[in-house]
Amino acid sequence: MKLRLMLGAAAMCVAAPLSAQSLTAEQTRAIDDSVSKALAATGTPSASIAVVRDGRIVLAKAYGKASETIPQARTDLPYQIASISKQFTAAAVLLLRRDGKLSLEDTVAKYVPGITGGDTITIRQLLSHTSGLQDYWPQDYSFAAMERPTTPQQIVDRWAKKPLDFAPGTQWQYSNTGYVVAGMIVEKVAGEPLLAFLQKRVFKPLGMKAMDQDLAVGPRYPQGYHRYALGPVRVEKPAASGWLYAAGELAMSPTDLAKWDIARLNRTLLTPAEWAEQESAIKLSDGKDTGYGLGVDVGQQDGRRIVEHGGEAVGFLSENVVYSDSKTAVVVLTNSDFGNAQTVIARDIAKLVLPPVAPGAATGDESARTAAARRVFDMLRGGTLDRALLTQDAAYYFTPEALADYRASLSALGEPTGFEAVRGPRLRGGFVNRNYRVTYGDRTLNIITYAEPGEAGRYEQFLVQPAS
Template sequence: MRSMFIAALLLSTPAAAQDLTPAETAKIDAVVGEALAKSGVPSASIAVVRGGRVVLAKAYGKASEAIPVARPDLPYQIASISKQFTAAAILLLEDQGKLRLDDKVAKYVPGVTGGDTITIRQLLDHTSGLQDYWPQDYSFAAMAKPTTPQGIVDRWAKKPLDFAPGTQYQYSNTAYVVAGLIVEKVSGEPLIAFLQKRIFTPLGMTSVIDQDKAIGARFPQGYKRFALGPVRVETPAADGWLYAAGELSMTATDLARWNIARMNRATLSADDWTAQETTTKLNDGSDTGYGLGVSVGQFDGRRMVEHSGESVGFLSENMVFPDQKTSVTVLTNSWFSNAYRVMAQGIARTVLPPAAATGTEAIFAIKARKVFDQLRAGTLDRALLTTDANYYFDATAQADYKSSLSALGEPTAFAPVGQPRLRGGYVARAYRVTYGDRALSISTFAEPGDAGRFEQFLVAPIQ
């Protein structure tokens, strides 16, 4: 019986290297289409990697007033996703023996407050204490005029530190501007030129361009929205404002090529990739969840290397699942909605196999599927439920569950979502049931222990 239910949990899970099925592609279209329609975001360009190769590159909506139909070959501004490339440049220079991550900033860039105590590593992991020059989610007045990296350093990196280096985490675009200047000083060439030679060209990333130059009739246009008002064209920032903190524009496909290099430990050394993905611990031992230009954590129980990006009129999300050789990239031309995250997460849940449950979680995944199937069939085993749950499932509830769920047919997937957590003396767990182009959520509470009974088992549609 146990093996039968494990097989049921994995039913119709695509092999990691498979192309997308028609149903998966249709689901992605639905996820993106619904998010764009609900949010008013003009367009999205996406790329999906599975099995270590690009299996989908597609664009939706309107790229600009001059490009009414978005195309996957258009470079979108990726903003802060660029930070991992700046960090990679530093790592490559360390490989050449030209600097060390633990060198002090003052060795390369004079005049930075605390430069004799801040290390290059602390610039990259956001523990330098340098104040962020652009915390706002709008374009502030100074951004209407051009600037230079040194101009940003002079105005923000010479202020008093917000904290002693290594004692706190604070996201700092300023720190990355300083890091970019170090790359240029040590390499003797512009940052983008260095990246082009060492990363973009070797990986076949042909679309990459400085976002300051990715403006005009041939490029996607950024959009804004005030509260719930009309969607309006956004005015780009003047030149120079993002630099090493987020200056790159590229296609979703080219960013996917970089994701594949990460999965395969290619172009950079394996040690460099590991260094980038190793999260920083503060002086008090607490973990920041951030490495060198990337966040590292979990998504639905899977290890994820991630970064988002925001520039004037653009939002983006890049999620990499190295263990599954899968990534999801979503680039949008608006900065007034979380649609980019909704799309990325929805696509990830479509293309990833269900996370494998172990131990107690495997037992409860099996029990949850068992109760779900019993509700579909109208054969509920009340020994699996507590007194309160048995009270909830009266004749009317059972009849409604049976009639509504049985009408959907056989589910194509049943998987745990998120992590278990304590609630009111019970263990709360959630599951997702998929039927082709629609899905249901299951919210459960159960008594602690492998033999625990369900106190709650609620099924609801996912909107």
């Protein structure tokens, strides 16, 4: 596929037959311009969006190419929403509690045996990422094991029986593993598959269409794409079945996800108290606010409450932001697992209806790790890579094809004018996540890394991506 042809397709768009009178023609044109620029800057093949204002969908639009067999994206196509699914798993737990079948303070061992710390970890801690269970997929790429199908029990056996990363309730660390366990609990208590329970209790009542993302594969569905650094945009091989499960198993259209956002804004389906509980930030045992509720990030932007979550599947990135006080929500679904098109588009749409949001900054002395990251970046630019700096998974990722794409695309840019950390370190999956920004005059790249703890920790991930 020629990148030039793909970007030409990205400039095209299809609108859903929904009323958009709450958006002016100028605002709609500005959204079109933002999406087209973000797709062109990152190489993302397509985006499908929905905008909610005053508690109703005022715009749904699809841009670009959904797959090799669907040259024009449509708003009815189900994109893989990955970790945005976590809030639905949490909602299933809240509904079962309403039925009197479980308590959020129940321990894991009551339902799923053999898990490390299962007699002390609560269901609430699973849903709030405070359980201490190690994340089985912190990487932003599919690792070797994902070429083979798996089951929730196999994930539990490999990752949830390791020593805990910390005592339950003492730290916050994103854990897909915890949500796999939560899904197993839902199925045991409900007596039916998680997706079947959600179809009956959530999707059908709200008029939503949702499906297992493992089944949203083939010529009738959006296709995921990947890119090594600034190399060619390639069709991405889907992960084998079973890997996302309750941590991110859903595929749906942006308008269907917007219906869920409207239920959140209007406090329907769940009770107002249940919505409030999901949106209340969990505090650690030392009183520290985690900024995370039950399956959603929560916080403030310019004095406005937000409920947010992103998603990443193999070949897909998504963003869903609800501005509770303004009765507004933005959904952006894309079919690439590189770049930042989804967040840039969501940010630009929000700018049209909300005050601008100031970006955050990294804190603390990170000079040694920043210098180490710059050295690895320079190796990739030069076509060499010291594999002693990599874990086994990272070595698997950097194939000869990947290294060739990195060298060809990065060396063509010349010498960078800037290299800086953009966010302080955070723990995930037993690794430390750090992000960097590389500038070349008017061009910007993002680097997303995961490394073993310590200044000499090997890299589990070192991804260079285009930024918009």
